[in-house]
Structures are given as C-alpha cells and as structure tokens.
Amino acid sequence: MLKPTPAIDGIYEILKEEILDLLLIPEQILSENDLCKRFGVSRTPIRSVLQHLAQDGLVSIEPYKGSFITKMDFTIIKQQIYQRKAIEYMVIRDFMKRKDLVAIEELRFCIRSQEAIVKQHGIKEEFYEFDSKFHSIMFREVGVPFLWDQIQALECNYSRFRKLDIIEQENRSDIIEEHDKLLHIIENHQFDQLEDMITYHLDGGIRRLGDKMTTKYLTFFTDNSFQDIQ
Amino acid sequence: MLKPTPAIDGIYEILKEEILDLLLIPEQILSENDLCKRFGVSRTPIRSVLQHLAQDGLVSIEPYKGSFITKMDFTIIKQQIYQRKAIEYMVIRDFMKRKDLVAIEELRFCIRSQEAIVKQHGIKEEFYEFDSKFHSIMFREVGVPFLWDQIQALECNYSRFRKLDIIEQENRSDIIEEHDKLLHIIENHQFDQLEDMITYHLDGGIRRLGDKMTTKYLTFFTDNSFQDIQ
DNA sequence: TGCACTTAACTTGTATACAAATCATGTTTT
DNA sequence: AAAACATGATTTGTATACAAGTTAAGTGCA
Known part of the structure; x- marks a missing residue:
C-alpha cells in the first residue's frame, strides 16, 4: 500500500529535476502537446504538472501564448x-x-x-x-x-x-x-x-x-x- | 492591460481566505461538484484550484476518496x-x-x-x-x-x-x-x-x-x- | 515596394464524457 | 443472526472536443 499516486507525480519530478539541473534552460518553451507525446498522456495531467511547476516559480504560463522556463532572479x-x-x-x-x-x-x-x-x-x-x-x-x-x-x-x-x-x-x-x-x-x-x-x-x-x-x-x-x- | 487571468485565480483567493479565516475548518469536505455549482464553472478550473491549495498544505486530496481541509500541525x-x-x-x-x-x-x-x-x-x-x-x-x-x-x-x-x-x-x-x-x-x-x-x-x-x-x-x-x- | 487585412496554424482555457477506485447499502447465503 | 457478496452511488483521474486568444505568414491592394 505504498502510493495510490496518479501519473502526475512522476512527470512532475522528472521535469523539475531537468529544470534544476539546467537541462532545460531559462526561456526554453514547454509545449503542452510536446510533453503529451513525450510522456504518452493527455493534456490534463500535463497541465497539472505545469501549474505545479509554475507555483514553484520554475515555469511561467502565459495564457494563450505559451509556457516556458523562467529566468533566475x-x-x-x-x-x-x-x-x-x-x-x-x-x-x-x-x-x-x-x-x-x-x-x-x-x-x-x-x-x-x-x-x-x-x-x-x-x-x-x-x-x-x-x-x-x-x-x-x-x-x-x-x-x-x-x-x-x-x-x-x-x-x-x-x-x-x-x-x-x-x-x-x-x-x-x-x-x-x-x-x-x-x-x-x-x-x-x-x-x-x-x-x-x-x-x-x-x-x-x-x-x-x-x-x-x-x-x-x-x-x-x-x-x-x-x-x-x- | 491588467490581467489576462483566467477564472482560476479569483476562486483560489476566495477559498484560501475562507480556509485561513477558519470559515472552512479542518477535516471539512470540499466536493469538486459542490464547488462547481457554487462558482458556476466546470470541474477543470476547480481541480486546478484544489491542487494549488493542496500544494499550500491547506487541502488534502485523496485519490478516488475525496478532498478536505487539512488539520494544523x-x-x-x-x-x-x-x-x-x-x-x-x-x-x-x-x-x-x-x-x-x-x-x-x-x-x-x-x-x-x-x-x-x-x-x-x-x-x-x-x-x-x-x-x-x-x-x-x-x-x-x-x-x-x-x-x-x-x-x-x-x-x-x-x-x-x-x-x-x-x-x-x-x-x-x-x-x-x-x-x-x-x-x-x-x-x-x-x-x-x-x-x-x-x-x-x-x-x-x-x-x-x-x-x-x-x-x-x-x-x-x-x-x-x-x-x-x- | 510597402502597408493593411485576412486567414490559418499555433497556444492555453474550459466543458464534458468516460474510466477507475472507493464506500455504503442491501441482498443473499450460510 | 451474522458474514460474505453484489450492486449502485459517489468520489477523483484521464482523455477528448471545443472555445478563445495570440502569432505569424500570406494575400491583396494601393
């Protein structure tokens, strides 16, 4: 009975690590559809992950424009x-x-x-x-x-x-x-x-x-x- | 050109304040469908708000069971x-x-x-x-x-x-x-x-x-x- | 050539339908 | 009577269709 965790958590951890390790660098675009293809899931869980990362200050979501890695302040x-x-x-x-x-x-x-x-x-x-x-x-x-x-x-x-x-x-x-x-x-x-x-x-x-x-x-x-x- | 903000932010602020003001008390259930009716939106934005509150540590989401206000530690x-x-x-x-x-x-x-x-x-x-x-x-x-x-x-x-x-x-x-x-x-x-x-x-x-x-x-x-x- | 408009191809936001798991209730069986 | 099972209602999780806004390319016109 370890984790009844949905797929979201794993994707979040992977992306967060890639951002913190600077494999994904500031200003780089994170397209929802690209992430869908990469992880083989629909936009719903991907959007959850992006919003989570946005709350961490690692991603900026600009409505109707796009999402991208934030710069450091x-x-x-x-x-x-x-x-x-x-x-x-x-x-x-x-x-x-x-x-x-x-x-x-x-x-x-x-x-x-x-x-x-x-x-x-x-x-x-x-x-x-x-x-x-x-x-x-x-x-x-x-x-x-x-x-x-x-x-x-x-x-x-x-x-x-x-x-x-x-x-x-x-x-x-x-x-x-x-x-x-x-x-x-x-x-x-x-x-x-x-x-x-x-x-x-x-x-x-x-x-x-x-x-x-x-x-x-x-x-x-x-x-x-x-x-x-x- | 103030905010191209979606409906999410407003709902988040309202619920957060109600929780911090203890109008919603620990262990109280937050049903997604109830919140949909209250704010007149679909489950999608409501779920975003709940996940945001969960990240704040104010709400606990238990998959397939329900969401409720957390206790203080x-x-x-x-x-x-x-x-x-x-x-x-x-x-x-x-x-x-x-x-x-x-x-x-x-x-x-x-x-x-x-x-x-x-x-x-x-x-x-x-x-x-x-x-x-x-x-x-x-x-x-x-x-x-x-x-x-x-x-x-x-x-x-x-x-x-x-x-x-x-x-x-x-x-x-x-x-x-x-x-x-x-x-x-x-x-x-x-x-x-x-x-x-x-x-x-x-x-x-x-x-x-x-x-x-x-x-x-x-x-x-x-x-x-x-x-x-x- | 240069400007203005249109249009199409993107982006994210929202609503809805369905899947999966849980829980409570009622029924059946022992 | 009590326990095991089945079923339906309710919950959240996911996929998909569509709406709304942005961007850029292209097209027509001056």
Whole structure:
C-alpha cells in the first residue's frame, strides 16, 4: 500500500529535476502537446504538472501564448542567501550549546567522505549530497528538521544557481576547508567567530561564480538582477 | 492591460481566505461538484484550484476518496516560529545598525495607529494589518522585502494558528506594549536585549492560546501535534 | 515596394464524457 | 443472526472536443 499516486507525480519530478539541473534552460518553451507525446498522456495531467511547476516559480504560463522556463532572479537569490544565513546561524549556535559528541562525529564523517570523493575523483553529485547532509544533521539535532526540507523545497531559484556553481567548479577543497573550520568553531564553542564563517561559507557560490553571472550566464537571469549592485 | 487571468485565480483567493479565516475548518469536505455549482464553472478550473491549495498544505486530496481541509500541525508551527525568530532577529539587528530615523518614525506611527484602533474599539483585522506593517517596514529597509512576502505566503499553517489567537483575544494592549519595547530597544541600540524580546514577542500566540489548543481547538490539530511536549 | 487585412496554424482555457477506485447499502447465503 | 457478496452511488483521474486568444505568414491592394 505504498502510493495510490496518479501519473502526475512522476512527470512532475522528472521535469523539475531537468529544470534544476539546467537541462532545460531559462526561456526554453514547454509545449503542452510536446510533453503529451513525450510522456504518452493527455493534456490534463500535463497541465497539472505545469501549474505545479509554475507555483514553484520554475515555469511561467502565459495564457494563450505559451509556457516556458523562467529566468533566475538574482535579487531574490541574494535575499534567500540572507535567509539561510539567519536560520543557519541560529541553528548552528543552538547546536553548539548542546555539545552532542555523537552528532559532531556525524559531521566529521561527512567531511571525511567528501575528502575521499575528491581524492578518488568521485561523482560531483555525491559530493554535494554530503554537503547537504552536513547541514541537515544540525537542523535535525536542534529539532527543526522540517525547516531544512522547507528551505530545500523553496529555494528552487537558489538550486539552479547552485547548479551553476557545481558545473563550473572543479576543485572542491575550499568547501571541505570551510566545513573543517565550521567544525572547529563548533567543537571549541567559538560563538564570536560563527556568523562571519557562515556568511563566508554561504556567500561562496557568488564568490566562485563571479563575473560568469554577468557574462557567460547573463541570459539565465532576469533583466533587473544586476541593476542595484552596490 | 491588467490581467489576462483566467477564472482560476479569483476562486483560489476566495477559498484560501475562507480556509485561513477558519470559515472552512479542518477535516471539512470540499466536493469538486459542490464547488462547481457554487462558482458556476466546470470541474477543470476547480481541480486546478484544489491542487494549488493542496500544494499550500491547506487541502488534502485523496485519490478516488475525496478532498478536505487539512488539520494544523503544531510541530511544524513551532518550527516556523523558530524560523521567524531567526530571520527577524537578523533583520532587526541590521536595521538597528542603520539608525534610520525616518523609518523609525514609520514604526512609531504603526504603534500609535494600533493604540487608536484599540481605544476606538476598531476592527480587529485593521489592528493586525498594522502589526504586519510594523514588521514589514524593517524587512524593506534592510533590503529583503521578498523574504517578508515569502514568509507570509509560506506560513499558511501559522496563519490559521494566528487567526485562532485573533479570535480568542479581546485586549490587544500587550502586543502594543511589546512593540513599544522593541522600538525602545531599536532606538537605544540595546543589541543584548533584542533576541529575548523577539522570542517573547513571537511566542505570544502560543502563550495567549495556552490550553485552548489542547481542549477547545484540539480537533483542529494533527494527532502528533502535542506528543513530544517537553 | 510597402502597408493593411485576412486567414490559418499555433497556444492555453474550459466543458464534458468516460474510466477507475472507493464506500455504503442491501441482498443473499450460510 | 451474522458474514460474505453484489450492486449502485459517489468520489477523483484521464482523455477528448471545443472555445478563445495570440502569432505569424500570406494575400491583396494601393
């Protein structure tokens, strides 16, 4: 008795992943009829999926015109990074107070796993699964596991931005180093250094991508994305 | 050229408001055919609306059984309050650093307006609009207005919880007092007192509702809501 | 050549018919 | 009487036909 799920869910997951992985790029057209042929279903379930994706902010449906992949909005991405800084700061701070040695070992295991993957030139996606695991452990221990899931589900735009970072970067030793420093701060209860480290860590994507946002990938972002850069 | 919007949006807004205002209460059945008759449209747009509401977490669609209003999950509400504490703490702290006298006057105006509404026994909803305004001003000034909108849109469960608080409470002088204290902290840059005040303010709903959650309104919450209360 | 209109081929929006699963009721059987 | 079965009403899921709007190509006219 697993799932009495209709066909909709599977199609939604497939398309969402293709969008987040940038296999379907911004402004690309998603014709309902094309999707019908591809998945072998009628327009009804396809329309449900598109409306779902539109609610996620990944697709824009323009009545009587067409549906297409949305651009990323950097002004929103910046605010979502601000949000993650705020939540993650409080989560890690509260986690530090707990002094849970078992959970700290879990964190260390994530970092060691990432080191192994880098050494063996493993798969990028696996590396980033341990990156997510590292952060989610602390959300769980502090008692707000739902917030981690919510952040993940909500930050669709940020996920695509992060994908760009993954595509471009080869050397991931800097992220391991940052996690190492975070772990050191946690183990030694250096509350005064926490916020700066989190800020540096979460700004990493912007720092690494740099100019590529306004050159190579300019067309992926909305027009107003880089207007008010101070 | 305002909106080429189909009929869906209007129906969605109406139903959403009725749910958030608890005119439609948890476990109540939403029959597609009934809604068709009520709004004078076919099942197609009604189904779109229900799926949208399901994505908001306000409606549960059980295939081949029926659709009904979801219960509130207090374990999630607590985590969302935690989230608001984290974000609001950082927003207000950054706002304090700015020392923007004009914006501070805006805050004062909100409090004065609330006082006037209470004195004249004005409409509850108006009072809470100024409550939202008070907080949104600081989000705007710090440069993260989107986050306020996102929090508002996302916390559907929390909105219903807040509605219970509004229904039950008559005297709102405590909220005015809390805003007054917050303003005092902001004006005098008392960074060390900020977090405690925010925590107290955002825990207000739980504090005021108290036992009513587990008695009068018990059936509005999911079964696991009050299992792990420490 | 250039402009204006028509028309046809798209797009998404809506209504309807039917399929599939569930549930409650009544009947039959034991 | 009680349990098993059958049946019909009700639910949501899907496919299809048609409506409405958009776009672009083409055609006719000046």
